[in-house]
Amino acid sequence: MQLEDQPLVGHIPAQDRLVRHLLDTGAFAGADAAFDELLAGGSNYVDARWVRSAVLVHRAMLAWRLGRIPLALELITEGWTELDTQPPSGGSAAHTVSMLGFLLEGIGRRGPAMDLMSLAVQIARDSGDQEALAHCQLREGISRVFRAANQPEQASHQFAAARELCEEAQSLTKLGGVKRTALACLARSLAGMDDLEAAERIAQESLALGNDTPEYYGAAMANWVLAVIRRAQDVLTEARTFAARALESAETIQESFLMMRFSRELAEICRQLGDPVGEAAALRRAVSAAVAAVDILKEGLGQALEQRRVATQAQRMAMAAREAALRDPLTGLANRLGLERMAPVLLERTASAGRIPWLVLLDVDYFKDVNDFAGHTAGDVVLQEIANLLRRECRAGDLLCRWAGDEFVVLLVDAAEDSREAGPRVAERIRSAVNAHDWRLVLGRLEKKPTVSIGVSAGHHDLDQLFAAADIGLYKAKRAGRNRVETGEEDEDPD
Incomplete structure (x- = not known):
């Protein structure tokens, strides 16, 4: 999943945004080198001009996409701890809470994930920061669209909620990538609600926004929407073309979750077309994406459990020390x-x-x-x-x-x-x-x-x-x- 779009001016330093831009345009070698340079002064260093929790969580997302799972978890833990020092308020806090929720959504913790993302939207709205609100709405909208696609029994509710979020998000922002992805997400919601005409128009609008900038996440989403529409219209040859384009864009930026979703969509279209070769090829790509995702999640889960064990042990020791300081050692009564x-x-x-x-x-x-x-x-x-x-x-x-x-x-x-x-x-x-x-x-x-x-x-x-x-x-x-x-x-x- 894409956690962030291009510049978060006022919330994220320029070098961090450069790494994000390189990832979103598929330049992984450059992104890796830029991330190393970013962390050269120490992985937890954050200039005082920036809100520390937002920057740390954003860097955790970058580390996650670069496959640096232990570092990602270390940064996410510190960013979350930093956020907990006071009640979250303002645009930076909204970004931080939203990114945390989006990360949890990506690793399957769906209950707390949606709670955090919905909270982030409210924090952003209360702050009056429209760009922050657009980003937070987009993250929640994307999550709801994929939930609807994967859980048909919840589809009606999730598509309706995603439509409302993405309609407002696209109207609030002028940032090309954010607006493009919001439009694509809106189009998918409309397609899920059987408004295929409006969905196609908005999906084409989303694709047109990317003509001058190679931004692949929005393109992948928009092509997926068009594939869904053509499949619903039984125009399967065009559906296959759009699904293939969506999968290629997802593979360019190595988004495993998009790759799994779009390769399964492509395989099903090929099956309906009677194209066993195309179906087999799509399924192989789905398996490859799933293996990569599972490997990431296994490593992430292992690291998370170990960090949780260490943190719990430290918390218990700290609580015991605080309790001991308030107790008389001879009688066990309060001192x-x-x-x-x-x-x-x-x-x-x-x-x-x-x-x-x-x-x-x-x-x-x-x-x-x-x-x-x-x-x-x-x-x-x-x-x-x-x-x-x-x-x-x-x-x-x-x-x-x-x-x-x-x-x-x-x-x-x-x-x-x-x-x-x-x-x-x-x-x-x-x-x-x-x-x-x-x-x-x-x-x-x-x-x-x-x-x-x-x-x-x-x-x-x-x-x-x-x-x-x-x-x-x-x-x-x-x-x-x-x-x-x-x-x-x-x-x-x-x-």
């Missing part, structure tokens, strides 16, 4: 950074639901005695046991955190019960669970078993304010003899 990162989102969600958030701040009583008399290893086990008790007594939606040392925080943000009483009720459950816990396996006959003093606060949707109030409650609990729950109020004197 201080995790609380500070996640709390604002949870508090905002609680406020929007009309609920009251509670912060429960607890400190292990006599923890220094545990470390002094049972050892730091036993102290670590105590902290792990308390973390497990917190998990048991709290809901899955609550945020549990080891704040520092022997201090823990529970942020209650999803109370199913009456949220006005949730904090003290959960805090009391925690206190009671720690107090009733059998510590003998961990601490033996240590005289002072671990308990917790707890301060709770509510009403604020700001973490610092909640924490300050809960800290007052914790101080009151300690002063009142430990192993108790107190509510903290900022305007209350802790003494």
Whole structure:
């Protein structure tokens, strides 16, 4: 498939357009050399004057047509990643999204392909960039025409959609190759809708536009349309001539997908004519094109799967690293950074639901005695046991955190019960669970078993304010003899 026509002024650098022009005119040796020169400064180099995502994806298309599959996939991946850094908008983004969709269409990923191409048309329309809109409409129109030709049960819908796209595309652009191909695509749509007279007139108009410029893609499409028309009219000798011309143009620019389509069309016409020699020759060309296409797709699929495997592995490692940075390695609870990162989102969600958030701040009583008399290893086990008790007594939606040392925080943000009483009720459950816990396996006959003093606060949707109030409650609990729950109020004197 042809992904691009000639100049994309303002979106693609001149040297990139030169490579495209050489490919479209069948000068593959020159295109290969020009592409090497283009990449001489580094395959991922893009001058700051150009929109990076559009240029990278365009270069991926060039690499694909030149048979450089690994490089094409590398460039397409980087271009797609670059595009994902912000919502796509503007003509360059429209081109990029459209080319991505067209590439997916070419390798058989038809569901996401059409979604991307339709999105690109909308982006281009919103941008007001008429040339970008014409290119995006043309890509989608071509895809729909070939879908209609290959899937008769969808033909009516696809031809109608392609007609609408290509009618507007050809009216928006003055670029010869784009207009020529849009006219040819429009003609094929009309032929598919049985308007053969209009289809022939427009196909001839498309061919006439190429008299001064050797642009083969549009010529291949236009001759294919005329072959379809003559076959429908049962003028099979002329149909064979037009189909042969279409196939020759496709072979000149080494468009495997066009070659397969047109060689099958030619073989069927020859069969109807009773020309077994011509039919056999056309079928051989079809097989050759299919083998070339399959080889490209196999290599591309293999490279894509490997890149996907590596990317997925890297993504998992990155996610694990980010998760580890927000977790306390001893208890598995969120750490201080995790609380500070996640709390604002949870508090905002609680406020929007009309609920009251509670912060429960607890400190292990006599923890220094545990470390002094049972050892730091036993102290670590105590902290792990308390973390497990917190998990048991709290809901899955609550945020549990080891704040520092022997201090823990529970942020209650999803109370199913009456949220006005949730904090003290959960805090009391925690206190009671720690107090009733059998510590003998961990601490033996240590005289002072671990308990917790707890301060709770509510009403604020700001973490610092909640924490300050809960800290007052914790101080009151300690002063009142430990192993108790107190509510903290900022305007209350802790003494």
